Amino acid sequence: MTDSVIQPIPFRAVSLLALVFVLLGPLPVHAEMEGLSENEMSNIDGAGIGFVLENFKFSHGTDEPDASGAQGRIFRIGGIKSTDGREVDITVNHLYISGAGSNYGENLSPVNLGRLVNPWSIDIVDGNTIGVPEKAVLEFAAPAMVGASEGYDCMNASAGVGSGTCASRPATAGFVGERPDIGLQMNVAVGDDRSANINIHAKTAVIDGSYLRLWGDNERRQMVGQFKLNFYSPELSVNACTQDGSACGSRILLTDFALQLAIGNQLQPVFFDVDGTGNFVVDVASIGQPAVGEIGADGLRGSSNPDSWDFYEAYYTNPEFRSNLSIGNFTVGTRDFGSARVQGMLIQHLNIRTRDLTP
Template sequence: MSYQWRSIFPSIIQNAAFIALGAIALPVHSELAALSDNDLSEVDGAGIGFVMEDFAFSHGNDSSQGNVFRITGITDSDGNPVNINVNQMYIARAGSEYGDVIEGVNLGRLDNPYEIDLLDGNDIGLPGKGVLEIAAPRMVDSTLGYDCLDPSAAQGSGTCASRPASVDFEAGERPDIGFELEVNVAGQAQTHLNMHAHSAVFDGSYLRLWGEDSRMAAEYRLNFYTPALEISTCAVASSACTSKIKMSDFKLELALGNTFQPLYIGVDNTTGGFSFQIDQMTTNYLANIDPVSGASDGSAQGDIAYAFYE
């Protein structure tokens, strides 16, 4: 008998937690659930896929209750310490009312999970490289998928695999996400920054990492779709906040780096901070492109540059 892990997270995490670059350390209770023959037929043995059912995350900063969620170690341009209290951060089922109602949501499913995989660089334009990929559920054919923005979309309306909540599928696969930040700088008044996204979708997003010339190189794609995105600076973020920016049918498709012109990730030797850099295209490669027709001159460099522009 084969099994899948099904995780049940407490609706409120009691201990301090810090989330950075997607790394999460939380107490977890798990149970084993049997896989059906149909489930097993979808398994190909490549990489690691994971699905979270009835997932809910909620945490905030409330020292009176022993909950502390604070980011420190940051300074402003004058050297003053900057402390950021995360008054609230949540991932929950659509309809969470700014994180006040925390119910579980499904993230991914067995035939289209979140994945961690090692790719053959020869297949993606990086000869001789091993590439680590961390990916959200893949886009699908429009006859099988759902509209990425419509929270009540029906199957066959778009290319997103994540299903919206419905009468028959209350949990859905599109979470409400949000945070409320309180920023404190010495000698200055508190400032706030809040963001809430309803029925969010990240399908088609991925991060690929590989080594190049003693540096870490990356290709990053972020797809973010939500029918309602709110940003405000109210002291308390809720429906009562009247000073806010509200964007409907928000769509972000961000691409940073690629196999020909990577995003390089490193550490600044002077400040110790992270550095992110995308180099200019190599002019020698551009010299192998006909300036009139845009065609390659037949050289390896020309073929690479032509493939990039295509």
């Protein structure tokens, strides 16, 4: 088989259904299959798959009946019970992805997600290049960050080139941009008690530099990983409204919202498991403590075990292992709480597990 590279393919879609048709439909391919020698095969490198969505918009569901009285199309999560044994129903009434200026999902317009020179990607990464020795790592990644001279400010919806490190470009008068408005409306019912609708909206959102990496751990015989989420939005809002939308509570408004969340890394990966009761477990194990004498009393490398000193130096000084949260301004209704920042947070141990609350 001849060496080939799968190039990113732009998909033009206005709905998820159209996207599915593009993905599943036949594509014309012109290729000639030829045998390769072992030497030729040893030089082949996989390039992964990149994908781009152009002129894309998506809106899903409503719990309201249509003109014929048929129930609307919704996304519903069931099979959950409260502590007193009542059925819990989580319904996503509306989920949308749109171009800028959607007015909280009311006016949908197209947006581009990624571009050919910096697409979304699914790839097999050589672990030796990212600090995971002798492993093949499966990576799902958003567009990568770029140099400041060619990037855009991650927050400013009218930023120009050279203003920041985000690759996704803002919308202009003649360009739909690569920063979508994203939002959802959801409702939680416990038995016959249905709550108000909860609305979450993010304007011109950017998640450049985010990725999920997965590989196998031979000792624990589990899937492990590394998760990095970058999320930037000039406005993130949350509020609750009555089911018919006639009245809404105070809106929680977070302006200039920037989150860089790191869970797991090559020195301390996150483990995914299912325990004996069938509950899901996410675990970032505690970082190992040095043995007596491994680190010198003065804390210097010269008086320490070099390998141990290098390990802890890499763990505590690598900025990629740390999480940051910045909020330009935080308001609830008419009350202004000012700005907030959490800087350099290092997750040294984390254990999340689901519980069966059925009596």
